Amino acid sequence: MGKYSALIIGAGLIASDFDTPNNDAVLTHAHAYKNNPDTELLGFYDIDFSRAQKAAEKWGVNAYKELTNADIISICVPDEFHTKMVLEAKKLNPKIIFLEKPVCRDLSDTEILKNVDIPILVNYSRSFSKSFQDLKKRILSGEFGQYKSGVGYYGKGFIHNGSHMVNLLNLLFGDISDVEFKNEINDFYNDDHSKFATLNFKNGGYFIMNPVDCRDYTIFEFDFIFEKARVRVLNSGYQIEIYKSAESKKFKGYQMLELSEKIDTDLDFAMKNAVQNIVDFLDGKETLLCDLQKGIVAIKFTQSNYTC
16 A cells, blocks of 8 residues: 555546556556556546446546545646646545646636646656657756757647647746747647747757648647757657767868667656655655746747747
């Protein structure tokens, strides 16, 4: 029996259905809790009790018709219900809330969430990847030289998926000074279009977010240009390629880019790492890697041109 009990609100894909207890990858809240020796998954609550029952049977836990107390409460409901369910979870007085991204759909709700006096961890998965934490350290060390520019491709809404991109950019390059939007496409959510945006960073450099219609296919990739290197993040973050500047073997006097490193990231275990971050936080060993404030930063640029 784990030290900390956990309840999952919502019984959909990210809560239960993306993987099974026998998968090597840990892609769901349920699998992460079952995988961690310090957590005990009590079960699922869903407004559709049959869904809670199905998930509970799959993971060998309980299905609840009413919310029940737990040390950790995961909220895995559609975006527009996040704020409501955080307030419901607050009534149970958990030690921490693990909230799916984005923190909310309506920016005005961020003020409500700030007044919730319970720690909140937000599931921007790349924040919990050791591969991306290591990449951040390499950037800060100056290994690649000064950051110059970048471009990325995403779809399925600026808030819903684009905020993943903003969160990772904030992790790697620090604070964003201003954002300019130019056009947008309505490829999934009527109230959350995928926007073309240019982001500038306080530390220098810029990044262009290009929307790609998710009805055609799903893409989530980055291309970063540094003074002495190029870094590509491919396949939704499952691969990183690093190219270093070197003197051309063919054209004298020219510096060319050569592929120097291919990294298979640990993104399959980001959820596992997130739950471990929760345990370490509750044990007083670590701070939260993606707290409510970082979750708010990821969406605060979404409704109009923004200048800090």
